[in-house]
Amino acid sequence: MAASTLRVASIPFVSRDGDNAHNAARIAVLLGDAAREGISLAVFPERSLSGHANTARLQRAQLNALAEPLDGASVRMIADAVDRTGVACGAGLIERAPDGRLFNSYVVCLPGGERHCHRQLHADGHRRISSGDAFTVFDTAWGIRIAILIGSDSYPVENVRMTALMDATLVVVAHRRERARDVVVDDVLDAAALSARAADNGMFVVFADSADGVDDAMAMIVDPSGHVLATCNAAGAGAVADLDVTLAGGSRGRRWLSARRPDLYGPLVQQPSNGRALLADSPRVVAKGAVAVAFAVVSRHRLLR
Incomplete structure (x- = not known):
């Protein structure tokens, strides 16, 4: 039944690289803890099952060993924990699709066996990892419609807006920062950006991040x-x-969504993006000769010219 209140946890989990079974077992334990706190949905970071902040460094054999199907042992372990605890869970993995392609994916397991998987739209790691081609939005028994975005999916404002137009009222943003010589990089999303995404689209944002090997x-x-x-x-x-x-x-x-003017937004899907080109057909007034312009700044006490 739909509830008016949903208790959600975002857990900034640090994975053990390349050890899907260990990471899944740890997540299962944390779901038990979440159940005791009355949490209904626990959200973990991007690649929380597989680890590895920077997949581009992996050799082909390493990547193959890391990948697993959506019905693989790690996801099954989490799904079993979800059914046992009653806490829905979102976790990330490197997915091996039935056709052999690899994706940076995120799966949300719901009590009762239902699963929803999102494939990252903007794959930015290993060259063998393909980009997904669809948004993922689904209904829940809580009366809230959930969307999933992974990492750089949430950087372009259009992607978050698309999930809102698909009636999502909560977006799970699973993220993982990379490290270069012990320095955390790719720290793009901050509180201001997340707040703007939420307010512009009238939706909850649940953000879970992990920077491997550090506690920030x-x-x-x-x-x-x-x-x-x-x-x-x-x-x-x-x-x-x-x-x-x-x-x-x-x-x-x-309310702002209902005031949109889609007939004006054609240039959004044009490539390349060129702001000046959009002005080419705009009506303009060209003055003949010079035009005198004066400016005045008014303060509380005097007029400045």
Whole structure:
């Protein structure tokens, strides 16, 4: 049955590289802890099952050994834990598709055996990892519609907007920062960006990040008005919030969606993007001769010229 409040946890999990079974077992334990806290949905970072912040460094044999199908042992272990605890779970992996292609994927397992998988739209790691070609949005028994985005999927504003247009009211953003010589890189999404995504689209954002080998991974939960409900930066801990699922419908972002003018947005799908080219057919007024322009700045006390 639909509930008015949904307790969600974002857990900035640090994985053991290349050890899917170990990572799945740890996530299963954390789901038990989440159940005791009354959590209904626990969100883990991108590639939380497979580890490896930078897959581009992996050799072909290493990548093949890392990949597994959606019905593989690790996902089954998590699905069993979900059914046992009643806590839905989102976790990331390198997926081997039935046709042999590899994807950076994220699967949400729901109680009762239902699973939803998203394949990263903007694959940016190993050259053998393919990009997905579809958005992932699904209904839940909680009366909330969930979307999934992975890593760089959430950087272009259009991707988040597309999930909102597909009536998603909560977007899971699974992220993983890379490290270069012990320095965390690719730290693109911050609180301001996440709040803007949430407010512009009238949706909850549940963000789970991991920076392998360090303890500054970030978790954040934002409401449809852009207010940060919970955050934490300690790996292994989590950000927990009770979501009022009725907030999205009355948010400013949802009202703004209804005011859109799709007939004006054709240039959004044109390549290359050239802002000046959009002005080519705009009506213009060209003055003949010089035009005198004067400016004035008014303060509270005097007029400045």
